Amino acid sequence: MPESIVVTGLGAISSLGMDVAENWASARAGVTGIKPHLLDPGPHGPPPVTRVAAIMQGDWLAALEAALGRRIGQTFDPFAAFALKASHEALGHAGLLGQPLGSRAAVVMGNGIGGLTTLEKAYERFFGLKATKIHPMTVPRVMVSALVSAVAMEFGVTGPVFATSSACASAGHAIIQGAGLIATGMVDVAVVGGSECIGSPGGIRSWEGLQAMSDTMLRPFSAGRDGMAIGDGAAALVIERRSHAEARGAPILAEFLGGGMTSDAGHLTQPGLEGVVGAMRQACAPGGFLEPGAGQVLISAHGTGTPLNDKNEAEAIRAVFGDAAASTPVIATKSAHGHTLGATAALQAVLALKALETGYAPPILGYLGPDEDCAGLDLVLGEARPISIRNLLVNAFAFGGLNVCLAFRR
């Protein structure tokens, strides 16, 4: 039997706050980071518009620089800087700051789109202003792998370092790949998670064409739900070989049991049932979640608030859990932090692990009433619900039919 992999540190940053404590306090209290924002593309763009999104609030750069104790300035695109902030917090939580992590450590983090803020600014100059020069740091800021390089450089990680990219499942794939590096014996510890910064005028407008954005609020599994609200954010988990964590007396927050990964091989934007069911079943297997006596499971649903996803996900949960679906609590924290795309699986995992730790499942926000397409689930509504649950399933399903589910036990 292979040695288990444990979680020893958590980090998060989003529109809900600069760290795990702030993010958790908001999610538990039912406070959402989703709100209308005036998006002004500047003098070279179309007129400003107001759109609903969960854009990062406050001076996150100052928070990052205070945490690291040095200037960062414009060195990184925000998406890489967010990853750095979340990773610093997670490593601090795990007691791993202060010395280079070396070659027995890995960094694997997900990102969907890369440095969109930087790219947008560069192309505004190039196409809009007809400037002949592009900023010399454009490429290293835009590249998808900038987030893991930033983390590796800061914390002296000289083992395997790479980014995963699978749209809204990116962080899920990253967590499983990081765990795989530990399982094969290549490393002892990995910083895993994901990050996304989409809150630029062009970034948000480019989502509109898909007709998947709400004008009001992301309302998971609700009647009258009309789409998602995208958000900025990053989250990181420190995972390590159990013996490694125990030898250094690290706090063990949970065990990472395993994950499921499938592809629909179907449609570029519409979800498929079979792939989602398959990923959930795979993830449930290592912890025996579907076996008698396994105990209750908390499901952190993908729950994007789109008519299609939530219908499909509800059907998948009913198919996988059968009669137990009606008594398996489902949370959907995107209603608080928005759809943070390449960060979402990690951010959901961090908040759901806090739910297990504190014994409170955070409420699904924006709920207007039951929808028969989403019937038969035990949705956590209204206020945070007291729970006593050890098993956690996290769902993340991406455009292009890329499905990832993660299983943890506290």
Added chain:
Amino acid sequence: MAGHEEELIEIIAEEALVDRAKLDPNATLEDIGLDSVDLVSVVFAIEEKYGIEIAEDAFSRSDTLAQLLAKIEALIAAKES
């Protein structure tokens, strides 16, 4: 010297992440710790702010900060006239 020195120093400190106290006019760019990427980033930011074009070989790292500032002031003055 025209009134851009404060702004220019601010741009250099911000783009190259150099402490303002280190920005002695008589120090060379190398002494200040500007590497080649810092220098292109600084040049880029200055071009953008003042709408001027700075030739790629306008500065070398052995130039002093005062020399760099004087060259930029001249380009800004030429643009404004």
